[in-house]
Amino acid sequence: MSAIETLSERRCFGGVQGFHRHASTACAGPMRFAVYRPPQAERGPVPVLYFLSGLTCTEENFTVKAGAQRVAAELGLMLVVPDTSPRNTGIPGEADEEDFGAGAGFYLDATQAPWSSHFHMYTYVAEELPALVAANFPADMRRQSIFGHSMGGHGALTIALKHPQRYRSVSAFAPIVAPMRVRWGEKAFARYLGADRETWKPYDACELVARGERFPGEILIDQGTADPFLHETLRPEYFDAACREAGQPLRLRMQQGYDHSYYFIASFIEDHLRHHAQYLCARP
């Protein structure tokens, strides 16, 4: 495991907001991430809550805009926010598209050249990042949860469904739930994973639920009704139907008039952190 480099640390709500960089094995290059250590972390290990961001974001958007540190400080949760993809890999055209390449890693392990040389965000988030956090921060790794927004909601749902014993809870804001059936997902999966749609299924939350994966406890999703991506690419009704069919508990809240922005996320971030704290802070 490589050492982490701390780029900045700032006092925030009695805790510390840090930005860090390290040499990633999974992504074969430098990766950045943000960690908020709540005040309680000075006295011992605290639960860890991962947030996966959406298209075009870095580790900074959520950290700056969501207002999560206030509630994390109250509840004693560590917030870990990775970047959304490798960057500056040298792959031609890497940063040319908003919905593919840099800023659009889709939390999968690419199998197709040239992306397969670096774009392994699934292994990064599910394996390398937790090990890095465990080795470098006062984290109680028996208590981990995960959530995300849009593409990051897709990441949180699929990773949690594949590791139901590791994550105690999962939630999402306006997630992509059926990437195989919508524009953003079809474009990205074809180029990262190739033409064989069977290889796409492990990265599709609806497919995972349909094939029998279950998450213990209720999944929480908030979705704004004024979200411009709602009807074409988010389609929460697909996940709702899949969960009903499978008996997977889901609480899907349609939030009247809210859009896809961080103004929406900030408005409901406290509900999500309290949802996770129910599971993370309950003593076994």
Add this chain to the structure above:
Amino acid sequence: MSAIETLSERRCFGGVQGFHRHASTACAGPMRFAVYRPPQAERGPVPVLYFLSGLTCTEENFTVKAGAQRVAAELGLMLVVPDTSPRNTGIPGEADEEDFGAGAGFYLDATQAPWSSHFHMYTYVAEELPALVAANFPADMRRQSIFGHSMGGHGALTIALKHPQRYRSVSAFAPIVAPMRVRWGEKAFARYLGADRETWKPYDACELVARGERFPGEILIDQGTADPFLHETLRPEYFDAACREAGQPLRLRMQQGYDHSYYFIASFIEDHLRHHAQYLCARP
């Protein structure tokens, strides 16, 4: 009075976060500002709280980063956030410096060419903006307060001290309190106002208090001890001494380990909004 153009509106904490533009008379060109209307504004006029931002900021920084809407929604406060200067005025070199020109209006009325043609942020904030708000938003103009950060703390303090009957309360994060005696202020005042330092005094909070201006009620200031500008350019001890000398009530809180960033502002924004609500929401 010109009409305002609404650039965007988004649902946020049950209210509406808007960004607007209008043709300013004071600044002789287009100016932008942000307004948060709390849910209570749907039922009738609400108190208005102005926030003045610091060097390099636009109306967006506070709006995105401070986390103020949550508390404003609870307390029923309208938040009005102007840009920090005119922009794109055509004055050569306008945007070349971080601490002068665009993004650095210093909340004064420039008297020196070429700046005097556009840079009238004092009149803009103290006169034109309130009239614009009164005409276009559900604002109770009998209940107004003002606060700000850094250069904007300077603006809030000086404008409030000159209009103690108009603003019910004033507070600041890491304000410039003695611009005549520190680097940022001396540089800007010399070029905006000319060599005669007597003309600078109406824009210096310490000078205003020393010459007898008083603000009814306690002024609240938060200042981080790890702020890199603390010892050279903020110097809250100057204002503390001036207020003690003059009998002006001041609550100066030194916040251990906090810096000059919005992580600092976000950490204490709730305290400031509750401070203002004490004055704004008390029925006469």
